[in-house]
Amino acid sequence: xxxxxxxxxxxxxxxxxxxxxxxxxxxxxxxxxxxxxxxxxxxxxxxxxxxxxxxxxxxxxxxxxxxxxxxxxxxxxxxxxxxxxxxxxxxxxxxxxxxxxxxxxxxxxxxxxxxxxxxxxxxxxxxxxxxxxxxxxxxxxxxxxxxxxxxxxxxxxxxxxxxxxxxxxxxxxxxxxxxxxxxxxxxxxxxxxxxxxxxxxxxxxxxxxxxxxxxxxxxxxxxxxxxxxxxxxxxxxxxxxxxxxxxxxxxxxxxxxxxxxxxxxxxxxxxxxxxxxxxxxxxxxxxxxxxxxxxxxxxxxxxxxxxxxxxxxxxxxx
Amino acid sequence: xxxxxxxxxxxxxxxxxxxxxxxxxxxxxxxxxxxxxxxxxxxxxxxxxxxxxxxxxxxxxxxxxxxxxxxxxxxxxxxxxxxxxxxxxxxxxxxxxxxxxxxxxxxxxxxxxxxxxxxxxxxxxxxxxxxxxxxxxxxxxxxxxxxxxxxxxxxxxxxxxxxxxxxxxxxxxxxxxxxxxxxxxxxxxxxxxxxxxxxxxxxxxxxxxxxxxxxxxxxxxxxxxxxxxxxxxxxxxxxxxxxxxxxxxxxxxxxxxxxxxxxxxxxxxxxx
Numbered sequence: 001x002x003x004x005x006x007x008x009x010x011x012x013x014x015x016x017x018x019x020x021x022x023x024x025x026x027x028x029x030x031x032x033x034x035x036x037x038x039x040x041x042x043x044x045x046x047x048x049x050x051x052x053x054x055x056x057x058x059x060x061x062x063x064x065x066x067x068x069x070x071x072x073x074x075x076x077x078x079x080x081x082x083x084x085x086x087x088x089x090x091x092x093x094x095x096x097x098x099x100x101x102x103x104x105x106x107x108x109x110x111x112x113x114x115x116x117x118x119x120x121x122x123x124x125x126x127x128x129x130x131x132x133x134x135x136x137x138x139x140x141x142x143x144x145x146x147x148x149x150x151x152x153x154x155x156x157x158x159x160x161x162x163x164x165x166x167x168x169x170x171x172x173x174x175x176x177x178x179x180x181x182x183x184x185x186x187x188x189x190x191x192x193x194x195x196x197x198x199x200x201x202x203x204x205x206x207x208x209x210x211x212x213x214x215x216x217x218x219x220x221x222x223x224x225x226x227x228x229x230x231x232x233x234x235x236x237x238x239x240x241x242x243x244x245x246x247x248x249x250x251x252x253x254x255x256x257x258x259x260x261x262x263x264x265x266x267x268x269x270x271x272x273x274x275x276x277x278x279x280x281x282x283x284x285x286x287x288x289x290x291x292x293x294x295x296x297x298x299x300x301x302x303x304x305x306x307x308x309x310x311x312x313x314x315x316x317x318x
Numbered sequence: 319x320x321x322x323x324x325x326x327x328x329x330x331x332x333x334x335x336x337x338x339x340x341x342x343x344x345x346x347x348x349x350x351x352x353x354x355x356x357x358x359x360x361x362x363x364x365x366x367x368x369x370x371x372x373x374x375x376x377x378x379x380x381x382x383x384x385x386x387x388x389x390x391x392x393x394x395x396x397x398x399x400x401x402x403x404x405x406x407x408x409x410x411x412x413x414x415x416x417x418x419x420x421x422x423x424x425x426x427x428x429x430x431x432x433x434x435x436x437x438x439x440x441x442x443x444x445x446x447x448x449x450x451x452x453x454x455x456x457x458x459x460x461x462x463x464x465x466x467x468x469x470x471x472x473x474x475x476x477x478x479x480x481x482x483x484x485x486x487x488x489x490x491x492x493x494x495x496x497x498x499x500x501x502x503x504x505x506x507x508x509x510x511x512x513x514x515x516x517x518x519x520x521x522x523x524x525x526x527x528x529x530x531x532x533x534x535x536x537x538x539x540x541x542x543x544x545x546x547x548x549x550x551x552x553x554x555x556x557x558x559x560x561x562x563x564x565x566x567x568x569x570x571x572x573x574x575x576x577x578x579x580x581x582x583x584x585x586x587x588x589x590x
Contacts, residue, residue, distance in 0.1 A: 063324050108333045137325070143335030155352040162356055163326040165333065202433060207378035207396035209403055210436070214374045217438075218407065221370050229345050229367075238346040240355055241368065244442070248374075250432040266368075268347070271355075274328045276449045279360040283473075285582035 028100070035104050041069035042106035042136070050133045051112045056153035063157050064138030069105045072131040073097030079124045084263040088171040088231075090128035091115070091267070095169055098130045098148055106142035107134035111149045111156045115169070115267075130169075150269045163277040168235040172228025172266040178216045179259035181251055195257040217248050217262050224264040232270050241268030348444040349422065354469025358421065361473045363446040366415045371408030372440045374430075375400035382493035382558075387518040389525060390558065393491035397560060398529075401425060401487060404439040405464065412462040417445030418455045419463035421472045423485060425564065427552065434553050454572075457484050458537050465566045466544060475543065479574035483539050488529030488563040492522035496557060523547065526561040539567030 009017070020031035030038075040046045050067035052060065060067070075097065077090035102110045113132030120127070133153070134146065149156050149166035159166055179191040194212040201210045232239045246264040253259055325333075348365040350358065358365065380392040405425070412420050423443035430436045445462065448455055457463030465482035467475060475482065495514055505512075526547065534542045545565035552560065 108335070137330070137333055140330065140334045143333065145335045147333060151352055158356065159352060160325045160329045162359065163328050164355070165329050167332070201376050202436070204376065205378050206376070207392060207399075208376055209400060210374045210376055214372055217374060218370065218372045221372070222411075225347055225368050225370070229347050232347065233345045237344070238365065239348065240352065241347060241349045242351070244349070248430065248438070250430075266347075268349075269352075272332050274326075275364060277326075277328075277359075278362075278449075279356050283357075283360060285474075285477075285580065286585045287582050289584055289586045 025097075028096075030100060030104055034101070038069055038071070038101060038105040038134075041134075042104075042142070050135075051131075052133060052153045056112075059157050060135065060153050063160070065111075065153075065157070066136050066138065068107050068134045068136050070131065071098055071101035071105060071107075071110055071134045072129060073099070073101065074127060074129045076127040077125060079126075082175060083124070084173045084175040084265060086126070087128075087265050087267075088173040088227075090126065091130075091169055091171045092231075094128040094130045095148060098132065099146060102134045102146035102148070103142070103144065105134040106136060107146045108137045108140050108143045109147045109149055109156070110134050111151070111153045113148050113150045113169075115150065147272075159271070161281065162273075162279045164271050164273040165236070166269050167272050168270040170228055170231035170235065170239055170268055170270045172224045172226070172231060173264070174220050174224040174227055175261065175263035176216070176220050176223075177259060177261055178213070179253075179257070181253055181259050191259075195259070198260075199257045213248075213260065216260065220262040221246065221264050224266050228266045228268065232268075236270040236272035237275075238271045238273050239268040240271060241266050243267040349442065350444055350469055354422065356469075357473040358446060358469045359449075361476050362449050362452075363418075364449050366412075366417050366445045366447055368442065369408045369412040369415070369417070369420050369445045370440065370442045371404045371406065371411065372438065373400045373404040373407070375403075375437050375439060377435050377437060377552075383495075385495050385498060386493065387495040387514060387521070388493050389522070390491045390493055393558075393560075394489050397491060397562070398487065398489040400437065400439045401427075401441075401489070404441040405485065408441040408443065409462055409464060412445040415445050416447065417462045418447050418453075419457060419465065419482065420445050421465050421482075422468050423464055423466050425466070425485075427550070429553050437552060455481055457482075466564065467566055471544070475568065476571070477579060479571050479576060479579065480540075480543070480568040481571050483567040483569050484537055486530050486533040486537065486539070486542060486565055486567045488526040488531070488533065489560060490522045490525040490529070490562075491554075491558065491560045492518060492525075494518040494557045494559065522559065522561045526563040530563040530565060534565075534567040537567050538569070540569055542567050 024031045041048060048067045049070045050057065051070060052067060073094040075090050075093040077086055079086035098110060110132040113130050116129040116131060118127055147165055147167040148169065150169055151166050156166060179195045197212050198210055201208055228239060228241065244266050249261045251259045251261060346365045347368045349368060350365060375396065377396055378392065380390045382388055382390055408420065420443040423441055425441045428438045430438055455463065463482050464485045465472065466485055467482060542565040545563065548562045550560050550562065551558065
């Protein structure tokens, strides 16, 4: 028997595949060889591939959920106009692409979807990758819009039982300037009063809230939340936001009070929940008698976010 | 079909690719984990929206004599006031959404990198409403309650027969006296307690706790759960320290008897 690895691709074949990818991405489709592999997995002619743990496989099987294939979506995105909005655009594009692969695999859902990014420093750009396990649910026809669940298979099943379907990812993003140094508003612009008020407060010896800056900064957060709400409405009726990222940056200017840039990004798992459905399972309280590390007390952390908790990114721009 | 898989009908319809047109109940935002979301629902509540309040605060200067252990009351007031303002703005946003309360409130303080005297206070949590419109969970004066408890702790608190009322805080910024040269000389080569330092820490902690307790009493609470004491220096000189006490004031739920509370099961996990 020969290993599939010995069957290496020739440079010509590589070039051919590369071109097929480009055509597919432009057209919003998939290369022939990917479509074939996924269709094969859907038909059961190849082995299925799942990121699930055995415990997750066990629970999935009791609910008629069968893994089909590992699917992914990647979008390497350059921030030409806005860093903040680039994050939203990048993730939403990756979401559309993973959905495409899931559809090709005849899936109803993709579970255990992880948000990934390489921490590279290639220009003003970042790659947005989603990877997860496409699954098929017994008795259902393949879905024209498979749901993309950024939760592990265990949580996926628990949510379904409570009549909650995790359906996708939403990113709410907002940035704004107080005294835009790149704007056309001229010397100080309309923000002049606010900026000089901030300067006065910063120079005082008193302990006082700086309300102009507070209102500006809080407004950005609220706008990001509103944006999140709008993105959510396109997919479901609620969101569990696991990632919050915000920065208030001061930019010194010549012969003018410094300007402020605020930016905020919120990312979460979109759910489609039947309102007031309740939770069918009884909850039993247990106390673990183990003294050392207990698997019951161990914190899982956020497994499915590409961001280290509320990580601060030092990149510039807006 | 639902019997085969144990998945409810509505969820199956969604998985088949059919989407309901519009969402009559509107869209909610939250920062819940999956488990928190399930437990808040189990407790009979539904999330409405993320509530945020903040305050960017310029901290003034207060002089303290080299050898005196004193509270820097101007700073204590400032640190308290800034947090209270952030909390109030968050509570206002919740009230505008029609929330009964806010759970999982995280209150953070951050020093802005471009000015050491400017602190950013942020309060963020998820506004929730009772699914059946029960009005008995509101906080003082019919305003939304606030609670630092997670979704898990919220469910457990209700099981225990209590409901959250509001987050209570106490702050004390204290200047610990430096030791004079003569007393320093006296303790060379000896193991001695630095009594004035011990007393200063005791006193600062005591003041912060007292203030929090008083706030809870004034709110009409029976007690405070999840009380925690934080020490922070927020970039001040090494002899200035803030003691900050925070907790969730609670009231008993009327008609809830302790006998309703099930005994927890003791387990020993063997897969450690």
